[in-house]
Amino acid sequence: WHPPGSSSRGSWKMNGWKKTDTEVVCSPPTAYIDFTQQKLDPKIAVPAQNGYKVTNGSDELIEQKVAHALAEGLGVIACIGKKLHAREAGITEKVVFEQTKVITDKVKDWSKVILADKPVWDIGTSKTATPQQAQEVHKKLQGWLKSNVSDAVAQSTHIIYEGSVTRVTCKELVSQPDVDGFLLGGSSLKSEFMDINAKQ
Numbered sequence: 001w002h003p004p005g006s007s008s009r010g011s012w013k014m015n016g017w018k019k020t021d022t023e024v025v026c027s028p029p030t031a032y033i034d035f036t037q038q039k040l041d042p043k044i045a046v047p048a049q050n051g052y053k054v055t056n057g058s059d060e061l062i063e064q065k066v067a068h069a070l071a072e073g074l075g076v077i078a079c080i081g082k083k084l085h086a087r088e089a090g091i092t093e094k095v096v097f098e099q100t101k102v103i104t105d106k107v108k109d110w111s112k113v114i115l116a117d118k119p120v121w122d123i124g125t126s127k128t129a130t131p132q133q134a135q136e137v138h139k140k141l142q143g144w145l146k147s148n149v150s151d152a153v154a155q156s157t158h159i160i161y162e163g164s165v166t167r168v169t170c171k172e173l174v175s176q177p178d179v180d181g182f183l184l185g186g187s188s189l190k191s192e193f194m195d196i197n198a199k200q
């Protein structure tokens with residue numbers, strides 16, 4: 001990494017010998033890792049420039065990110081419920097409410113916030129939530145907002161669904177009273193993305 005305006009070049013000077021046991025690496029910005037790997041000789045390793053200190057994030061990290069984004073005037077789509085090892089029955093509500101509370105503490109202007117519900121039980125499994133299960137969670141989230149924030153915020157805040165959605169399931173999902181739209185993962189990479197949007 002170089003500070004803006006600086007640059008450096010490798011200078012081999014008179015060191016013209018060839019070594020066969022030298023390991024060469026090229027470390028580009030993260031967005032270019034795949035590109036760089038494709039272009040370079042496979043003998044050259046492509047390490048990342050940066051990493052994160054734990055395997056995955058935490059509620060506090062989300063809190064800080066939301067606070068920072070809002071303070072900078074950005075809007076956020078806050079994903080609720082994406083928590084591993086939260087598959088055991090009965091703890092969905094606890095997880096969802098805890099995460100919503102963490103975000104809520106940082107929000108002053110709710111017009112900048114969309115909540116996305118990611119069903120906690122379908123992560124890493126082949127199980128998908130039914131439209132009724134999605135509705136149940138969205139209704140609980142709305143109820144949470146109503147009693148813990150305000151009626152107006154509960155009415156106006158969009159709660160979108162981030163579970164598995166297909167061209168077949170989208171109609172029934174979006175007909176649920178408290179499902180206000182979708183945040184699409186895998187299906188946004190397929191042609192059915194157009195069908196899902198067309199049906200709304």
Ligand SMILES: *[C@@H]1O[C@H](CO)[C@@H](O)[C@H](O)[C@H]1NC(C)=O
Pocket residue numbers: 054055056084
């Ligand atoms: C996320 O972090 C937890 C706690 O460190 C760990 O047990 C879990 O395996 C991690 N999940 C993934 C997908 O890396």
Ligand SMILES: *[C@@H]1O[C@H](CO)[C@@H](O)[C@H](O)[C@H]1NC(C)=O
Pocket residue numbers: 097098101140143144145147148
């Ligand atoms: C309000 O928030 C608390 C703390 O998260 C929660 O236990 C309670 O169930 C919420 N109220 C409703 C109606 O969801």
